[in-house]
Amino acid sequence: MNGFLAQQVPLSWFLLLSAALFALGIVGFLFKRNLITIFLSIELMLNAVNLSFVTFASQWHAVKGQIFVFFVMMVAAAESAVGLAIIIAIFRVRATLAVDQIDRMKR
């Protein structure tokens, strides 16, 4: 029982999970039609990358890897604020969130 508890998790599993999440994020970006969902996919990709950062920080016992994630979070917060404002602005003009219909710069 205790032996099972002390079992180690290989870091490559975390990295594989991160890669899988990243790939799923790309898939979301490619195949979702809703602007907000696409934006969510971007966040998913960011999170996937964050996971790999934390994993590598654990691998190298480096604090800076975690701080990088901290910065990514801050930037992601700023990015989502601006991005959502853009989405609101687009919606106000186009009255739709379907990306396939938003393919002109002009109205």
Next chain:
Amino acid sequence: MTILPFILWSLLKVIVATVILLMGVAYTVLLERKLVGRIQNRWGPTRVGPFGLLQPLVDGAKSFLKEDVIPAHVYKPLYLLAPILSLGCALILIGVVPFGEPKIGPAGMNLFEISNTNIGLLVILAVTSMGVYGVVLAGWSSNNKFSLLGSLRSSAQMVSYELALGLSLVGVVLHSGTFNLRSIVEQQATLGIASWNVFGGLQFLGFFIYIIAAFAETNRSPFDLVEAESELAGGYNIEYSSMKFAMFFMAEYGNMINVGCVATLLFFGGWTSPLGNLIPPPQNILIHALFPLFWFVLKVFSFLCLYVWVRGTLPRFRYDQLMNFGWRVLLPLSILNIVATSLWLAFR
């Protein structure tokens, strides 16, 4: 440390704490009804049991027994998820709250707290920030314009006040240098009331910002625009009935207790007595164990009374006043508090 006793003891602690918390919630409702009644010059519930003391049990039974109506046009998965989320967030917080002096019990466990983590304060903030989803999803999934308005208001309000709330606690963190709730409390024990953060730590301003922001976070009067009976006919929970409604209700009062706990821990010395370490601890082992618990419960109780008192006294804010107050008064004040505290800490 072996794993099985650990799990069993933890489970036991969780169950006991949750049951006590739920009982506390139930009797907070009674407390509110009685106190507001007295404030409004009436008696409040008196019929069931002596002084109406059995009223909460009867209320609970009523909620369980009522027909569980799910309206046809709601978005069902989220409609069901929302009350669970609300109550879950309200109850989970007790897991990091130390409500008594550390006492080592069987299996090397501390009896008076469920878990002691380095980032206790952050966990509290994290769970608080998740609490908003219950309200938001309830309002949205009800497919009702009043609910939607209520939840829109609530998400804006909670996001706005969460900022001030988080920042108001930074002063305390700066002063204690840790996120660990037990260490924060123990630092306030040395000189009793004089070393409580609210007085000795000079976090008076921080405490007021916290308590105001916490009132808004729990959607309590005078910030109860989310429910706002007179405008929104009940707000986000308008489509809920029976036990699901009761869960929202319990979540609200659970959150009140949580706020009381956090305020007690961070600003009022937690389980320590007003004299702190100035008097020697009592010799009797039982009294020694229960004495801090008494102080903790007393402090939380006073905060609950404060809640009720405020509700009985203050009228509701207007929505623009609410936002203005949050962004233009509380936020700058909390930043001021941080700056002042850090300057004081740097130059003292």
Next chain:
Amino acid sequence: MHLIFFLIFAAFCLAGAVNLLVQTHPINSALSLIVVMISLAVLYLLLGAEFLAAAQIIVYAGAVMVLFTFVVMLLNAGSEERTHGSHAAYSIGLPAVVAIFAIIATVLLRAQGLGTVGPANAITTTEELSTVLFTELLLPFEVTSVLILIAILGAVALASKGRGEANAPKERSQR
């Protein structure tokens, strides 16, 4: 114990991410993402990054995602429409995604020297983190605050109705 937690929450992560793709309504997708994020927070805890775990929940799940749900509710976004606007997304994008994942997975599986985590691993305390953050990386930190300020201003400017846009609906109705 780490292994159990990892398996459970990795499964949650993947399930959430897949659910994000499968769901047609944005609010469901957003909730799936919240699940992913909370699971990731647990994984961070396993990796010893306790501050990041809390920050993940506070910042991402508690602030960013609230904003998302708020916008979904504000715009009253409905379910996705089945449109066929892009063939490139299928013909080019899908192989590319598969290639990316395959390459990364191959590299990871063949990598040597990657460690493991378990209960014995050290936890990065908040003090360690903040010491580095506020000494070596103070400038980037301050610059980020400026970035956030700019983002606030940008968001306000974008989302507030400008004079030109306020007139726009009128013009349209005249046409």
Next chain:
Amino acid sequence: MNVLPLWLIPLFPLAGFLLNGIRGRCLPKWQVTTLALAAPLASFAVVLNAARRFAGMPIVETCPFPWIEVGALRIDFSFVLDQLSLVMLLVVTGVGLLIHIYSVGYMAEEKGYARYFSYLNLFLFFMNVLVLAGNALVMFIGWEGVGLASYLLIGFYFEKNSAANAGKKAFLVNRVGDFGFLVALFLLIANFGTLTFTEIATKIAACAGWQGGVITVIALCLLLGATGKSAQLPLYVWLPDAMEGPTPVSALIHAATMVTAGVYMIARLHVLFAHSPFALGIVAIVGAATAIFAATIGLAQNDIKRVLAYSTISQLGYMFLACGVAAYSAGIFHLMTHAFFKALLFLAAGSVIHGLGGEQDLRKMGGLWKKLPVTFAVTTVGVLAISGIPPFAGFYSKDAILYAAFVQGPGGMALWLVGAITALLTSVYMFRLWYMVFLGKPRSEDVHPRESPWTMLGPLVALALLALGGGWIGIEHFSSFLAPSTGPLSLEAVTPHLERNLSIAAVGIALLGWLIAHILYYAKPSAPATLAGAAPRVYKLIAHKYYVDEIYSAVLVKPLLLFSRCFLGWVVDGAILGGLAWLLAALANLGGMILQRWQSGNLRSYAAWIAAGAAALLLYALVPWNALWPLSLDTLLKGMGH
């Protein structure tokens, strides 16, 4: 020796320029005037202070930071005050101050009052920089700057097409000269590695036997620059046209100061010319030729300012002649006296023009001495001075030049002869002007002359006094004072006889010229016409200024225009460049037609391409190509190298 800092001298005009140039439009007129006058006054005061305390040793003032540092070459921003620049500064700021005062009256009614004064201050700034320059590059800045100010002021009445064109002409002709100056600068750097005057002198002195060769080339290039700025043959053509500017400008820039910059430059770099007798001879020949050439043209001009302009060219020729016979101090002496009397004559002409309401044609004037008594008096002084009649200033300086030329041997004799004939002609056309303007009967009915205000007459009187007494200092004193800067005036074979005889001859020549002018233009007014009729071709040639403008136009301007239009315009621009542009446009169009299908505007397609790009990059970065494919790009490149 507490001399005020030298940089103050150009600073004040610069401040005046900036203040008037930026704020002048909005200021009331009296403030503009105060500002404009304060600048030269302050400069003049600083110069006077420097002159009083000047003890013979050159003062060098260098900006503490290197200005240009390329390899071993280091050029500082330095000013130097020695005897030469002191004399020049006194002339520039003194005459400049008087002309500023005069301008207040002359320009009182004009539009662009503040603009005028800001330009004038700008000119003064650059002129001071030019004069104070401690090395050739700083001098070049001043040189170009005065050119700019001159351009701006010639084109001051830019609404008039002729004025704008004259400005452009001056600018373009000066470019030819500047080209020479620049080439000289490059050659100096290449051969001496420095541009500082003193260092050049020491480096040349270090090898005493160095004669001719590259020095001749440098000297000739410098001479080209000097002919441009100082309006000598063959680049004189811009100066007569420059009379389109306001008359005080003509007096200050195109008579007294800027045009003498060439003479100053030659005197400043005399060490170079001293080591190149050939270049020196060319200088003398150019000077003599210009002197007599311009004097003959001056005989037949009817525009009062143009007569003076040709006279200026002629007198500048004298100065070059003096430099050409290595009598630099005599040249500078003439420069100084010329500044006095020519500024006086121009300002007097301006006073006449002002009094007549803008009339410049000599044939419409006459008998003005009663109406404009003060102007008449000062003009008389000026005319006597320029004609070389003692005791007026011109006599002393001109005499010194002719004497210096005469003692140079047989070639000097020829130069002397040319100079003497020029002196005769000068006397003739100056008295012609005098008679036609002031004496005789009024030739036109509709002129109502009135005397100018005292702001104009005051400077005139002051300049008249200078023109009267400016020469009394004597060439001996003057040249011995200047000797440290320009070298001693070597007058071998100094015999009192010769000098006295030459002086008497010069005076006789001048009086002869007066007599001729008296006969032709006063006693027998019909004589000029018969004279012109007797030799119509010569008269026509002279009246048309030897057709130089026409020749330049036919030889240089027209072919250049034709070349530009036909070759550059049609072939290069039209066929080659235009065709290339069309080809590029067509290619871009074609590419765009192909690629526009890519630019669908669909976000998801773009994302797909980004993903494909990322996959490609990952593939490139992470797959070990070398192992898979032995002929990788690196090995391929290496193989090609072998």
